[in-house]
Amino acid sequence: xxxxxxxxxxxxxxxxxxxxxxxxxxxxxxxxxxxxxxxxxxxxxxxxxxxxxxxxxxxxxxxxxxxxxxxxxxxxxxxxxxxxxxxxxxxxxxxxxxxxxxxxxxxxxxxxxxxxxxxxxxxxxxxxxxxxxxxxxxxxxxxxxxxxxxxxxxxxxxxxxxxxxxxxxxxxxxxxxxxxxxxxxxxxxxxxxxxxxxxxxxxxxxxxxxxxxxxxxxxxxxxxxxxxxxxxxxxxxxxxxxxxxxxxxxxxxxxxxxxxxxxxxxxxxxxxxxxxxxxxxxxxxxxxxxxxxxxxxxxxxxxxxxxxxxxxxxxxxxxxxxxxxxxxxxxxxxxxxxxxxxxxxxxxxxxxxxxxxxxxxxxxxxxxxxxxxxxxxxxxxxxxxxxxxxxxxxxxxxxxxxxxxxxxxxxxxxxxxxxxxxxxxxxxxxxxxxxxxxxxxxxxxxxxxxxxxxxxxxxxxxxxxxx
Numbered sequence: 001x002x003x004x005x006x007x008x009x010x011x012x013x014x015x016x017x018x019x020x021x022x023x024x025x026x027x028x029x030x031x032x033x034x035x036x037x038x039x040x041x042x043x044x045x046x047x048x049x050x051x052x053x054x055x056x057x058x059x060x061x062x063x064x065x066x067x068x069x070x071x072x073x074x075x076x077x078x079x080x081x082x083x084x085x086x087x088x089x090x091x092x093x094x095x096x097x098x099x100x101x102x103x104x105x106x107x108x109x110x111x112x113x114x115x116x117x118x119x120x121x122x123x124x125x126x127x128x129x130x131x132x133x134x135x136x137x138x139x140x141x142x143x144x145x146x147x148x149x150x151x152x153x154x155x156x157x158x159x160x161x162x163x164x165x166x167x168x169x170x171x172x173x174x175x176x177x178x179x180x181x182x183x184x185x186x187x188x189x190x191x192x193x194x195x196x197x198x199x200x201x202x203x204x205x206x207x208x209x210x211x212x213x214x215x216x217x218x219x220x221x222x223x224x225x226x227x228x229x230x231x232x233x234x235x236x237x238x239x240x241x242x243x244x245x246x247x248x249x250x251x252x253x254x255x256x257x258x259x260x261x262x263x264x265x266x267x268x269x270x271x272x273x274x275x276x277x278x279x280x281x282x283x284x285x286x287x288x289x290x291x292x293x294x295x296x297x298x299x300x301x302x303x304x305x306x307x308x309x310x311x312x313x314x315x316x317x318x319x320x321x322x323x324x325x326x327x328x329x330x331x332x333x334x335x336x337x338x339x340x341x342x343x344x345x346x347x348x349x350x351x352x353x354x355x356x357x358x359x360x361x362x363x364x365x366x367x368x369x370x371x372x373x374x375x376x377x378x379x380x381x382x383x384x385x386x387x388x389x390x391x392x393x394x395x396x397x398x399x400x401x402x403x404x405x406x407x408x409x410x411x412x413x414x415x416x417x418x419x420x421x422x423x424x425x426x427x428x429x430x431x432x433x434x435x436x437x438x439x440x441x442x443x444x445x446x447x448x449x450x451x452x453x454x455x456x457x458x459x460x461x462x463x464x465x466x467x
Contacts, residue, residue: 003228003243004181007133008174010246011160014129016121016449018251024449025418026254027124027131030091032445033259033421034103035066037090038083039463040340040428042067046197047082050204054079063111064457067432067464073111073215077158078208081107086200087340088322089428092266093135093257094384097299098144099266100153102257104203105130108158108211112165113453120448120456123165128251130161135253140242141234147188148238151206155184158210159217168218176214178223181234184209191303193310195319259410259421262338264328267300270387271325273408275332278393278401286352288395292329292360296389297379300325305362313357318343326360327353340428387411418446432463 001009019027041047051065059072066080081104084090090103109130113123134157143152159180163173184206190199217223226233235241262272271294294305302308304325312324321327321343330353331342341347365379365388379388386406393401410416416424422442429438437459444456 002174002225002230003246004174004178004225005170006246007156007160007177007244008163008170010249011129011133011164011173011177012168012170014125014164014251016125019124019128020252022255023128023252024124026257026415027127028445028448029259029416029418029421030103030131030254030257031106031127031448032425032442034084034090034106035441035445035460036421036425036428037085037087037103038066038080039432039460040089041083041086042432042463044083044086044200046201047079047086050079050082050201063114064454064461066460068461073115074208074212076111076114077108077162077211078204079107080110081207082201082204083107085203087263087428088200088265089260089263089340091257091259093138093253094266094299094387095135095138095142096384097142098138098150099299100134100138100150101203102131102134102157102254104151104154104207105134105157105161107204108207109161109165110453110457111211112162112214114457116166118165118453120451120453123453124448125251126161126165128254129164130157131254131257132249132251133157133160135256136244136249140244141238142240143238144188146239149186149188149190149202151186151203152184154203154206155180155210158207159214162211162214163217166214166218172217172220174225175221175223176217178225178227179213179217179221180210180223181227182224183213185234185237191309191323193312193320193323194314195317195323197319199319199323256412258412259416261408261410261416262328262332263322263340263342264338265304265323267296267387268304268325268328269408269410270405271296271300271389271391272328272332272338274389274391274403274405275329275393276336278391278403279333279336282401284393284395284401286334286356288397289333289356289359290394290396292333292394293392294325294329294360294362294389295365295379296325296362297383297387298364299380299383300387300389301362301364304328305364307364312362315348315354315357317345317348321348324357325362326357329360330356382406385413429463437462
């Protein structure tokens with residue numbers, strides 16, 4: 001069997017009974033967390049522009065849009081994924097040298113499940129499949145160092161999750177994965193500085209295309225089954241050979257994903273928690289801060305600290321700000337929080353944060369020359385099992401305030417519990433919902449195995465994004 005056929009067999013045999021109690025609960029946590037992010041993004045400018053285009057172009061009224069309205073399944077997948085992604089407050093999975101957002105699968109799996117009139121049990125199963133596929137490809141198919149974006153892996157996982165939600169047989173699943181994997185190889189320049197609005201819509205576009213192509217495979221369209229190991233296939237193109245024994249895979253990888261405590265790029269989370277702890281413990285004034293230095297693992301330095309992805313001290317837009325550790329650190333010291341309001345244009349442009357971010361420096365945790373990394377307790381070696389960093393805030397009187405962190409609340413080894421995610425959901429969705437609706441959505445997610453997907457979507461349609 002080709003690798004795509006082995007993967008298809010894994011998708012087809014997946015069942016709700018194969019989900020452990022921990023996996024079922026973690027899936028619900030991720031769903032509620034993602035829905036809070038989605039509702040909270042209803043007034044995001046790029047999201048509104050996308051909605052305008054979808055409304056103008058039209059689509060059969062089959063699947064529900066968060067915030068009201070309906071359209072074709074691929075367009076619903078596109079829009080609802082954009083909502084989930086826009087705030088950059090969603091979940092993460094971290095592997096060595098690359099990361100991904102598994103909740104990018106949610107919009108497509110919801111659309112396919114609603115289309116197929118599936119139960120909440122079947123939806124959870126399909127979502128678990130998508131999480132497993134994307135996370136395991138992130139582990140084994142290391143592509144980001146070669147310039148490919150993590151939404152490349154997403155194309156495979158959406159095909160797998162949508163196929164499972166539609167109940168496709170192994171042959172059609174294999175063709176769906178092959179088509180999507182061949183067509184949606186994206187570039188990581190999307191994440192480089194200066195960061196554009198496309199960063200928040202890239203996964204939405206993959207969701208649109210991969211959902212569309214999976215429905216074509218369901219109708220009998222065939223794809224290149226050598227997608228992984230074949231000539232000019234994924235492995236050759238990415239320059240990385242790998243093999244996953246899908247016959248031995250479980251559906252448990254969601255338990256290794258992490259939820260964000262702060263509305264910021266995931267690799268900043270432990271540093272921001274440390275900055276907040278120093279702020280609260282010492283109660284210093286902003287004008288007393290001479291400089292802040294953060295030493296952190298290489299992945300964080302490269303993405304948000306000024307490394308491979310470019311300078312992070314020139315901050316003018318939300319997209320610049322949420323991937324700038326200097327900005328995030330400065331605004332945390334000033335405001336004591338990093339939430340959507342910290343990314344409003346008027347907040348970003350204010351002189352206090354622009355001045356303070358220039359006093360923040362970031363460096364990667366250094367290795368001792370001539371000594372192998374595995375013999376040292378370096379930050380980079382400890383990632384992704386930990387997210388270590390050290391923070392030093394030097395005050396104008398010469399006093400140094402220091403803290404070292406290894407993780408944060410929401411990291412998979414120190415998970416955010418249901419109650420914490422409920423609080424996050426309430427805060428993000430409050431501007432667009434009343435208390436009874438929030439209660440009903442929370443209860444629906446808590447009892448997903450007992451309802452139909454259409455019941456959840458009816459509730460999500462009631463959120464009001466009108467300005």
